[in-house]
Amino acid sequence: MPTLEPVVAPCWCCAGEFAEVDLVRLGARPEAAICLDCARFVKRRAVARRDEHRRTPFGAVRGGVQRVRDRVISNGWHERGPLGAFLRRLDRFLP
Ligand SMILES: [Zn+2]
Structure with missing residues (x-):
């Protein structure tokens, strides 16, 4: 088998x-x-x-979200217990 x-x-x-x-x-x-x-x-x-x-308004918003994402990753906040789990889940819904 x-x-x-x-x-x-x-x-x-x-x-x-x-x-x-x-x-x-x-x-x-x-x-x-x-x-x-x-x-x-x-x-x-x-x-x-x-x-x-x-350049578009939506592009500016995406750029701002990406700058925040880069900061979260550089500080390792996405790997911190419940806060990290929340941030990773939130990221799924962001542009
Ligand atoms: Zn892969």
């Missing part, structure tokens, strides 16, 4: 191992996959790059 082991693949961004359902494959390079958290990170970087070239 064969064993059913979950298929895992590495994320090309963070090198973590993930199940196929938790990966996003790149269109022209299907062998390359990134995990959902890294996909969110890459999207934010792409939007920030676009905001650099095109």
Whole structure:
């Protein structure tokens, strides 16, 4: 009787191992996959790059949120017990 082991693949961004359902494959390079958290990170970087070239009120808000996020991460607040859990959960809903 064969064993059913979950298929895992590495994320090309963070090198973590993930199940196929938790990966996003790149269109022209299907062998390359990134995990959902890294996909969110890459999207934010792409939007920030676009905001650099095109100034909008929404871009200014996103820039402010990113500056706060950078400060939280540089101080390690996102890793502090209940406060860190709250900040990580809150980050899911921020642009
Ligand atoms: Zn990743």
